[in-house]
Amino acid sequence: MRKVWIEAALNGAWSRRFQFGIPDTVETIVAEGVACARAGATIVHVHAYDGGGPQTHDWQVYARIIEGIRNQVDVPVYPSYPAFMTDGDAGLADIRARYAHIEALAERGLLEFALVDPGSVNFTLTSTTSAAKPAGTYMNPENHIRYVLDFAVRHRLHPDFAIYEPGFLRAGAALARAAGTRIPIYRLMFCNQIAVGFPPKPYALSAYLALLEEEAPGAPWMIAGVSADIRPLIAETVARGGHIRVGLEDAPLGARTSNLEMVEEAVRMVREHGAEPASPAEMRQTLADDSS
Numbered sequence: 167m168r169k170v171w172i173e174a175a176l177n178g179a180w181s182r183r184f185q186f187g188i189p190d191t192v193e194t195i196v197a198e199g200v201a202c203a204r205a206g207a208t209i210v211h212v213h214a215y216d217g218g219g220p221q222t223h224d225w226q227v228y229a230r231i232i233e234g235i236r237n238q239v240d241v242p243v244y245p246s247y248p249a250f251m252t253d254g255d256a257g258l259a260d261i262r263a264r265y266a267h268i269e270a271l272a273e274r275g276l277l278e279f280a281l282v283d284p285g286s287v288n289f290t291l292t293s294t295t296s297a298a299k300p301a302g303t304y305m306n307p308e309n310h311i312r313y314v315l316d317f318a319v320r321h322r323l324h325p326d327f328a329i330y331e332p333g334f335l336r337a338g339a340a341l342a343r344a345a346g347t348r349i350p351i352y353r354l355m356f357c358n359q360i361a362v363g364f365p366p367k368p369y370a371l372s373a374y375l376a377l378l379e380e381e382a383p384g385a386p387w388m389i390a391g392v393s394a395d396i397r398p399l400i401a402e403t404v405a406r407g408g409h410i411r412v413g414l415e416d417a418p419l420g421a422r423t424s425n426l427e428m429v430e431e432a433v434r435m436v437r438e439h440g441a442e443p444a445s446p447a448e449m450r451q452t453l454a455d456d457s458s
Contacts, residue, residue: 178415284338
């Protein structure tokens with residue numbers, strides 16, 4: 167029976183102002199990560215918070231979260247990194263400053279993936295008006311992308327690409343080949359609130375998979391959302407060999423369900439469509455078998 171990875175994205179950068187159900191303390195993030203892993207999540211993704219308030223990229227807070235989860239259940243836990251925005255912190259143009267916490271976590275053996283968004287994009291809202299303040303641009307210059315891919319090679323990690331636009335897939339594949347990385351994971355990001363890439367519709371999944379077959383045939387891929395409901399794509403994803411990410415980071419803002427409920431629902435849907443959730447050990451073995 168085919169095994170499907172289920173990733174639980176617990177919180178994101180939204181804060182409780184926009185997604186009021188997210189865990190935003192070390193203790194609640196750890197507790198929800200453990201509960202989701204025990205319910206069937208293969209991977210856990212977190213943004214770090216320390217006692218509420220804005221997210222932090224302090225590697226020590228991330229380490230407390232990752233170790234807190236992994237001390238209770240053997241599941242990969244991976245962090246985020248700061249969004250470099252045109253209307254944000256100009257200091258993030260410094261590559262080493264932006265990724266300092268990632269380097270620190272890798273040195274301590276706490277990472278299993280190298281997260282990278284292989285492109286830049288305007289975060290225009292689908293509901294924008296002529297009077298709205300212009301959206302910021304999310305910037306991932308090529309020298310930043312190359313830095314993370316070189317980091318992945320140094321630490322023998324699989325790159326984990328967030329694909330917001332088809333061009334991200336093409337650029338990511340080309341840059342990964344140039345860097346000589348292990349086979350990347352392609353996370354296809356379907357968007358509703360922001361006018362980026364594709365909405366979560368069947369034609370969009372088909373388009374992405376056709377492009378993936380050209381650029382990176384056989385690479386592992388999963389569906390995910392940016393304030394979007396991806397459940398209508400789960401049946402086809404399972405049928406076509408993909409994997410699934412769910413959680414409050416990805417769900418439409420104001421979601422009333424919990425991370426645990428979303429994972430439990432994903433487990434049921436995977437089984438309804440003739441597959442089984444993969445264990446972390448099974449996922450790791452698949453990636454080891456596919457390593458270049």
